[in-house]
Amino acid sequence: MVSVNTDYIAVGGNRHPAGADWDPVSGQLVFGAANNIALWNPLDDRCLGVRSLLCGHSDNVNVVKFFPSTSSNDRIILSGSADKTVRIWKSDTASPSGFSHAFTIEDHQSSINSIAVSPDLNVFATGAADATIRIYQLRQSEIGTIYACLIQTIQPSPRYFPLTLALSPLNGSGSMALAVAGTKPFIQVYVSAGGQSVAQFELKATLSGHEGWIRSLAFTWEKGSKESDLLLASASQDKYIRLWRIHEGEQLPPASAAGNDPALGTFGKSLSNKPHRFEAAGLKYSITFEALLVGHEDWIYTCSWRPTDGPLQLLTASADNSLSIWTPDPASGIWICIARLGEISAQKGSTTATGSAGGFWQGLWSPNGESVVSLGRTGSWRLWNYNKSQDRWLQAVAVTGHVKSVMGVCWAADGKYLLSTGSDQTTRLFAEWKRGQKRSWHEFARPQIHGYDLNCIDVIRESQFISGADEKLLRVFDEPKAVANLLKDLCGIEEAQQDQMPDAANIPVLGLSNKAIEAVEDGASGGTADDDEQAAIDPSSVIQKSTLELDHPPFEDHLARHTLWPESEKLYGHGYEISAVATSHDNCFVATACRASSVDHAVIRLFDTKEWREVKPSLAAHSLTVTSLQFSGDDRYLLSVGRDRQWTIFERDESAQSVYKLACSNPKGHSRMILDASWAPLAAGAIFATAGRDKSVKIWQADNGVFTCKATIGAQNPVTAVQFLPLFHNNALFVAFGTEAGDISIAHVHGDFTASISLSFDQRIVPSKAITDLAWRQPPQDLPSNGIESKSQQFQLAVASEDSSLRIYSISNML
Structure with a gap:
């Protein structure tokens, strides 16, 4: 009987601060990928990447959220999209993805931007670009069907678009707090009365201080239990993170150390610690400003609290290409940055041309608090794991993929790797990483990062390809030694005439043509010792050999800088956008x-x-x-x-x-x-x-x-x-x-x-x-796709699609 298995899915994430969530029970990370939802286990030691996509939305998925549950067989995903709908997905062991669509909410009149969940009373809230927040209760019918019931619609005043929501129960009262922020520089806190049923939310406080749009909100208990104070973190486009304390009782909490820090006096009235008091279910509460976190150099898109018992830590992701981890100093209580991950600022200018800059749009903790992930402008994920013995965060292999329509796909002349090109203006090379009995597909090179949408691609010979774009000309690229060595060491792909290949390539500033560059020994400058009058050498035109030597598939920053292919020819003649090449x-x-x-x-x-x-x-x-x-x-x-x-x-x-x-x-x-x-x-x-x-x-x-x-x-x-x-x-x-x-x-x-x-x-x-393109190959006999030798004739079909996914299917017993 003919069988079809999905060997590989390459897809990039959507640039939206709320577009991903990491499930504490199953360990799966879900993220919006064009109009689909991708499922990936970042901590899987087999590095299999995205295993499936949930299809149903008709436009980009902006927000994805797991509904808290203790059972791995009863998982619920909420997804909101630019198609104005919220979809509910439930666990389904009969589905290849493990989930099936359960219910669709069509109440909003515009794009969904945020979803906040609380397992207490099965409540969740949605915020959309129609300037409304809607409160729902998740219910289950007698026959087990899951559906959502609208409880309340909130129209903030003054009117603004809610970009982020956070829900949390309040200690002692059974009430719930809903924090809302967006395209105004303040946070509104709504509180519901306590009880067994969902009560209406009422506006209780408006927190001012930020000077830009607020992109992210997150609640946590200060000491991990409901007996402690509730902390709210807010991240803004004004480059600052603010912490707020919700305290139960008549007495105000002790003044925060950050608020009294004389070093922050330059911020003036913006650090006002005026208390906001309110009542809920007969109990009195106060909200006070707790701390101002300063350190990012650009917009801050997300903030999230470390989920496990242990030190109180906050992760923030910013457009300055960095993730920061903040924690209060045990002695003084002042919040300090204890780790900064990502790219250093000095590299910003040189990486803009190669598509690496653009900031981090999301930052998430793993369920155990020992790993973090971030999503960059290119749609690629980055993963860091904490190494206790070295006391440092080490980057690990994550997932990459196109972020717009994949327009062309073709196998190499010998079928050992796959090339794809798309409307996200990149050409990518995928191959299978072999290590012992383990096999997994990864992106090994990004030969072309362009200024125009790319429409078609074909291989000319073993180490050369041609691509056509909207710029009316075609470009021919030759494989560099850096990529050939990488494919040889990690994939077992031998290339002929490797000695004649250029070392690597880069894109000159203000240019579109990839130029060949030479690799130098570590510490060398690339210049000649006897040339005293030599002009200053552009650092981007010199690369050290050790940089090109890897024992794992390249990370995103390496892909964007060091795996370009030098351009050897341009073909002119056509008067309009290139449509086909063979x-x-x-x-x-x-x-x-x-x-x-x-x-x-x-x-x-x-x-x-x-x-x-x-x-x-x-x-x-x-x-x-x-x-x-x-x-x-x-x-x-x-x-x-x-x-x-x-x-x-x-x-x-x-x-x-x-x-x-x-x-x-x-x-x-x-x-x-x-x-x-x-x-x-x-x-x-x-x-x-x-x-x-x-x-x-x-x-x-x-x-x-x-x-x-x-x-x-x-x-x-x-x-x-x-x-x-x-x-x-x-x-x-x-x-x-x-x-x-x-x-x-x-x-x-x-x-x-x-x-x-x-x-x-x-x-x-x-x-x-x-489907935009198809390409067949018969895998080499030493590459069983599932690790099991099979006597049946097996083929692989590469599929390019407008949904931004590139897929490789293995088909057995077809003949």
Whole structure:
């Protein structure tokens, strides 16, 4: 029986301060990834990365929250999205992801920005860009169905957009406190009356002092129990964190040490310690300013308290590329920063060009308080584990991925690594990390970090690829020695002519072209000793060899700086954004096309790969954008399809190998635009497939030089990608195709051209948006994807999608 397993999912996180949560029971971290929710276990020693995605939202997921529970079989996730809905997900052992959708809340009129939860009375609150906060109670019907009941709608006054919420019970009274902040420089505290039922929240205090929008709020008990005071942390765009104390009783708490610190006198009236008093359920409370935490140099996006018993510690994440851990000094009580993780400020300027700058949008503690994670601008996570013996935080392998549509994907010439490119203006290289019996996929290089959206990619030869972008030209890249050594040491991938490769590459300031640079011995400057008048050397153009030597997949800061590929050529000629590129199998030619609305621009240009000159004349046949190009297995034919509904075949001139001439075309190949095409394996003869918006895949075969349609495979949605399995088995062909809805199917085409769907992927493991590209490979025999040797024929299918995910599926027992 045919089986499909998900070997790897690469996806980046959404840049939103509330977009992730770490479950204390299961150890899973969930985060918003485009319109999906990704599930990842950061502390898994196998480093398997994202294991599944929950699909359901139609727009970006802004906030994800676990509802507290003590049972690992009864987990609940709340997710809020820009699609104006809140979705409730519950544990489901029958689902591949472990969760299934339970309920949808559609009360808000705009994007959801924050969710706060409290297990007391099963209450949660949601805040949205419609300037309302809504209070819900989570309930369960008699048949076990989970749903949410709206209890109250709060419209803050003066009107503002709530960006962050925090919920906590108040000690002794059974009441609850709800802190709300957002696009005003103050915090509003609402309190509900105590009792067994959920009471209405009333505004009790307005805390002023911040001078910018407030991005994050977090409650904790000072001594870990409800008998102690409640502390509220607030993080703001004014670069400061403020701590507030909620104290029960008539008596005010002792004045905080921070408030009396003369060193902070320069802050003047902003450190006013005016108490705010209120009553709840017959008990009296006060809120006072506790401390001002100073140290970040830019906006602060998140603050979170260490979750376990032990020292009181606060983690903050900032746009200054740092995480800070704060704790009160045992002697003085003054809050101090005891650890700072991330990137040093001096590197900011040099990293902006390589996409590494942009700050940390999230910071989370692990359930045991021994690890922290952060999400950066590039959508990549970073993980630090505390090493007690060394008393320091050490970075560990985390997950990376595209943050916008993945537009193109292709395997290396020998199939040993995978290249992808997308609308987030990056090209990424993925390979399998081998260490003993363990196998896991990771991003090993970021060959291209660009200034334009990238649309297509293809491999030219073993260590060279070409990509096309919205900038109207194509760029050719060569593999550097740094990446080749990394793949050799960690993945067992041997590269030919490694000695001739450049050491590494960088992007010059104000430039878009990756330039080759040399690696120097540690301590060397890169200059020559006898050249006294040598100009000052740009530090970014010199790299030390030890920097390139790693025993693990590169971390995000290394990916962005040291794994670029030097650019060797630019190909000009097109007048609009590049739409398609294809390389001949003999590596002699590259065919390219661009977006077009006229015959003049809808031409296909051929370039020879030795001199990188265009082969004239251009190949004209289409009248609109060419969407896909592919050479036949023997390079005799070049197939093109386009938005003008036609497919065209150009045939190589036997007397002049560099000349392709129009052989045949079908102006009405499909009834709607053709979006992709693929040649069958050479052993099957001259056969190709086309995929159209008319919800069909058509199989064409040459008959006396004329290609006719031999089979039509219907689909439920427009077909956006198609790819033949590169194996002709028992006089039969297999073709995979993906649709606009994210569905993936494999059709079996028999020798008599009867075609049937032999496999449709489970809806719960496919992307949630259109499939943009497909690529097959047969894994090397020494790489069993699940660690178990199998005698069955196994193939891997790489899938690129508009939902920003790149997936690798292993398919067994298909033949």
